[in-house]
Amino acid sequence: MKTSYLFGIGAAAALVVGSVAWNALQENAASAPAPPTLDQIAFAETATPSDAELAAVYDRSCRACHALDGGGAPLTGHAADWRARAEERGGLRALTVSAIEGYENMPGMGLCNDCSEGQIVDLIEFMIGEEL
Numbered sequence: 001m002k003t004s005y006l007f008g009i010g011a012a013a014a015l016v017v018g019s020v021a022w023n024a025l026q027e028n029a030a031s032a033p034a035p036p037t038l039d040q041i042a043f044a045e046t047a048t049p050s051d052a053e054l055a056a057v058y059d060r061s062c063r064a065c066h067a068l069d070g071g072g073a074p075l076t077g078h079a080a081d082w083r084a085r086a087e088e089r090g091g092l093r094a095l096t097v098s099a100i101e102g103y104e105n106m107p108g109m110g111l112c113n114d115c116s117e118g119q120i121v122d123l124i125e126f127m128i129g130e131e132l
């Protein structure tokens with residue numbers, strides 16, 4: 001009687017621990033964006049802002065990292081990655097702060113020290129494909 005009672009508690013505890021671990025796994029799966037598709041990688045390689053001045057800034061500052069898959073930077077046009085980042089930072093606007101101040105391997109101002117804040121916003125909007 002006593003043994004089966006203890007076994008019951010043990011089994012219940014194992015169930016609780018198991019379901020907590022399962023939930024954690026589910027949450028990780030939900031927050032990690034799907035990797036870019038081949039189409040998205042091809043798009044990022046050629047995408048250029050339509051405004052000539054912004055295109056020039058993009059080419060000399062952001063393109064080297066954000067148009068190349070596998071370097072750790074979110075790809076231009078890979079919406080799922082940008083959206084997941086925005087959610088983690090507390091909104092699309094917060095990405096502007098990351099870009100200006102730098103974030104992990106992302107250098108401050110994206111190596112464009114003469115960029116205005118407005119240009120940084122425009123560049124992020126171009127890479128995300130939506131307005132901040």
Ligand code: HEC
Pocket residue numbers: 061062063064065066071072073074085089094095096098099103104105106107109110111112115120123124
């Ligand atoms: C030297 C490479 C490099 C350059 C140049 C660069 N970035 Fe990044 N950027 C990165 C990397 C790497 C990340 C991902 C950082 C991480 O999550 O570890 C990133 C992430 C970002 C993010 C998301 C930050 C966050 O909070 O997750 C924004 C916004 C961004 N870059 C904007 C820009 C803009 C705008 C430019 C051009 C003006 C630019 N970057 C130029 C490497 C670069």
